[in-house]
Amino acid sequence: MNGNQETAAQTPGPGIAPVAIGVDGLECRYGDEVVLTGVSFSVQAGELFFVIGGSGCGKTTLLRHLIGLMKPTRGSVSYFGENFTDAGLVERRNLLKTFGVLYQSAALWSSMTLRENVALPLEQYTALDRRERDEIVSLKLAQVGLAGFEDYFPSELSGGMRKRAGLARALALDPRIVFFDEPSAGLDPVTSRKLDELVLQIRETLGTTMVIVSHELASIFALADRVIMLDHEARGIIAEGRPRELAAANDDPRVREFMTRGEEKV
Amino acid sequence: MPPNARAEAIPEGDGLVVTLGGDWRITQPLPSWRKVRGSQQPCAVRIRAVGLERWDSSLVRFVYEVQDWCRGANATCDASALPETVRLLVGQLDEAQKKRLVSDHSRNLLTTVGLIATELLHQIRDLASFVGECTLSAIGLIRRPGRFRWRDCIYEMQQCGAMAVPIVSLSSFLVGLTLAYTGAIILRQFGGDIWVADIVGLSTLREMGAVMTGVVLAGRTGAAFAAQLGNMKAGEEIDALETLGIAPVDFLVLPRLVALTLMTPLLTMYANCLGIFGGMVVSASVLSIPPNAYWIETQSILDLSDVSVSLIKSVVFGMLIAIAGCLRGLQAERSAAGVGRAATSAVVTSILLLIVADAVFAVLFNVLGI
Numbered sequence: 001m002n003g004n005q006e007t008a009a010q011t012p013g014p015g016i017a018p019v020a021i022g023v024d025g026l027e028c029r030y031g032d033e034v035v036l037t038g039v040s041f042s043v044q045a046g047e048l049f050f051v052i053g054g055s056g057c058g059k060t061t062l063l064r065h066l067i068g069l070m071k072p073t074r075g076s077v078s079y080f081g082e083n084f085t086d087a088g089l090v091e092r093r094n095l096l097k098t099f100g101v102l103y104q105s106a107a108l109w110s111s112m113t114l115r116e117n118v119a120l121p122l123e124q125y126t127a128l129d130r131r132e133r134d135e136i137v138s139l140k141l142a143q144v145g146l147a148g149f150e151d152y153f154p155s156e157l158s159g160g161m162r163k164r165a166g167l168a169r170a171l172a173l174d175p176r177i178v179f180f181d182e183p184s185a186g187l188d189p190v191t192s193r194k195l196d197e198l199v200l201q202i203r204e205t206l207g208t209t210m211v212i213v214s215h216e217l218a219s220i221f222a223l224a225d226r227v228i229m230l231d232h233e234a235r236g237i238i239a240e241g242r243p244r245e246l247a248a249a250n251d252d253p254r255v256r257e258f259m260t261r262g263e264e265k266v
Numbered sequence: 267m268p269p270n271a272r273a274e275a276i277p278e279g280d281g282l283v284v285t286l287g288g289d290w291r292i293t294q295p296l297p298s299w300r301k302v303r304g305s306q307q308p309c310a311v312r313i314r315a316v317g318l319e320r321w322d323s324s325l326v327r328f329v330y331e332v333q334d335w336c337r338g339a340n341a342t343c344d345a346s347a348l349p350e351t352v353r354l355l356v357g358q359l360d361e362a363q364k365k366r367l368v369s370d371h372s373r374n375l376l377t378t379v380g381l382i383a384t385e386l387l388h389q390i391r392d393l394a395s396f397v398g399e400c401t402l403s404a405i406g407l408i409r410r411p412g413r414f415r416w417r418d419c420i421y422e423m424q425q426c427g428a429m430a431v432p433i434v435s436l437s438s439f440l441v442g443l444t445l446a447y448t449g450a451i452i453l454r455q456f457g458g459d460i461w462v463a464d465i466v467g468l469s470t471l472r473e474m475g476a477v478m479t480g481v482v483l484a485g486r487t488g489a490a491f492a493a494q495l496g497n498m499k500a501g502e503e504i505d506a507l508e509t510l511g512i513a514p515v516d517f518l519v520l521p522r523l524v525a526l527t528l529m530t531p532l533l534t535m536y537a538n539c540l541g542i543f544g545g546m547v548v549s550a551s552v553l554s555i556p557p558n559a560y561w562i563e564t565q566s567i568l569d570l571s572d573v574s575v576s577l578i579k580s581v582v583f584g585m586l587i588a589i590a591g592c593l594r595g596l597q598a599e600r601s602a603a604g605v606g607r608a609a610t611s612a613v614v615t616s617i618l619l620l621i622v623a624d625a626v627f628a629v630l631f632n633v634l635g636i
Contacts, residue, residue, distance in 0.1 A: 139358060151370075155601060
């Protein structure tokens with residue numbers, strides 16, 4: 001999160017935003033099957049970056065490689081210039097604090113209240129005492145519009161609320177980057193739009209870099225600064241740019257078909 | 267490394283000017299308002315930022331703490347010199363602290379006792395209705411055996427029968443061995459070593475074989491049934507069956523129930539043989555009783571009624587374990603913790619039912635003179 005740095009990110013001129021995420025020649029495999037190969041891109045600090053593509057194109061696989069749940073067979077991922085893929089244990093632990101993840105199912109720990117869910121990363125990584133932690137938890141829940149729900153269990157909340165609580169947990173350590181895996185999955189259009197607004201609001205107040213894996217066109221057009229599109233056949237990126245430009249003027253019919261839901265004759 | 271978070275307090279008339287600067291990160295060491303203030307009791311606090319670099323929630327929390335202290339001490343707090351986003355977030359935290367929705371999970375003793383009693387009644391009712399459903403389903407099976415899921419049943423037989431052979435072998439052999447050692451201690455004093463065969467044979471067939479097999483299967487298969495069905499419930503697979511008009515009892519419970527009811531007697535008979543064998547090994551090695559003398563003595567004491575007792579018990583134990591496992595699985599809450607609780611509860615329920623049933627059998631067989 002952060003004020004000054006993000007302000008710098010939005011200011012043109014010599015203070016060009018640093019590269020938050022650098023991906024270089026990434027190759028992802030499941031056993032012998034190559035899912036993605038030669039994937040390279042970079043995300044600027046403060047950017048709202050989307051990874052899009054049809055089902056089965058490797059979006060979630062790419063995300064799992066970015067956040068270190070899977071190790072690439074080739075290539076590397078770096079955060080703010082520090083290599084994450086080959087980092088030693090201590091460096092890796094430090095780099096893990098750089099980002100938070102909102103999982104598709106929110107992945108809240110079901111046996112813990114929202115307070116305990118959000119407080120766990122704080123207990124693990126900070127020296128705050130209980131009262132201080134509780135205040136941070138209240139702030140995080142208030143930021144996602146769940147003020148007062150500290151003592152609720154995830155099972156007592158609706159799907160949209162759970163997603164927001166998952167976001168509060170992802171934001172607990174004020175990471176500089178937040179990854180979202182299909183944030184709109186399982187949400188109605190109104191709840192989904194509210195989540196989009198929340199994403200924008202958090203970017204505005206905290207200047208967090210956001211990487212969103214999605215195939216929701218409405219969210220892509222509403223939020224994305226830049227997108228990369230993956231394709232199953234090509235096993236990599238087939239397009240990169242601003243969403244409206246891709247929809248209007250991309251040479252690749254697969255890209256235009258996706259961006260217009262196949263409604264435009266290609 | 268960027269400079270750590272700084273907070274300095276300089277007196278200004280009756281008040282205090284708090285200057286915040288440096289790099290505020292929640293994971294790094296942070297200043298505390300108590301130390302910054304020391305013993306001063308200012309009437310007014312003015313907060314300003316000088317050389318403030320990166321900041322996060324830790325700064326917001328610090329400012330909130332200062333404001334909160336000022337409220338308590340009746341001092342004025344001026345944070346207008348701070349960046350707007352900081353003030354906005356402090357405002358959000360302030361609001362959030364005032365707003366507390368009640369979701370009270372605490373209970374007093376009386377409520378707890380009441381809830382446990384109601385829960386117990388519900389459990390008995392659920393168990394009875396589940397047994398009823400299983401009976402109806404079994405009647406349906408007899409009427410239309412073609413609709414029974416034989417493939418699932420055979421798979422479960424393999425899982426709960428054949429796959430359990432190693433652990434049943436080990437446990438029953440060791441129980442036979444232990445019984446022989448224990449019996450030998452007393453019988454040796456009377457020179458009646460050969461009666462070790464009677465003790466081992468009788469107690470294995472009438473009691474230990476079926477009970478040990480039951481306990482092993484409760485831990486192994488009962489828990490597995492509960493975990494499988496609990497997971498299916500969490501994944502809405504059971505709901506999918508119900509909306510298709512397929513009764514989960516027919517589809518999931520009956521194949522498991524039949525499989526375990528058929529396999530438990532087989533495993534028990536096998537366990538009985540190994541128990542007797544365990545006794546024979548001890549007799550031959552420690553008591554110098556030749557194996558064929560041991561075998562003749564065993565044959566003389568056992569008759570068909572002992573075998574029937576073992577078989578009847580094992581069939582009932584198999585049913586009870588399957589019912590407890592499946593019922594707990596279907597009752598599981600839709601969460602990881604719920605599935606875990608279902609598996610634990612299945613084992614506890616199975617063993618409890620098993621012991622109760624064993625006691626009932628003891629009385630019943632005594633009355634009937636079997």
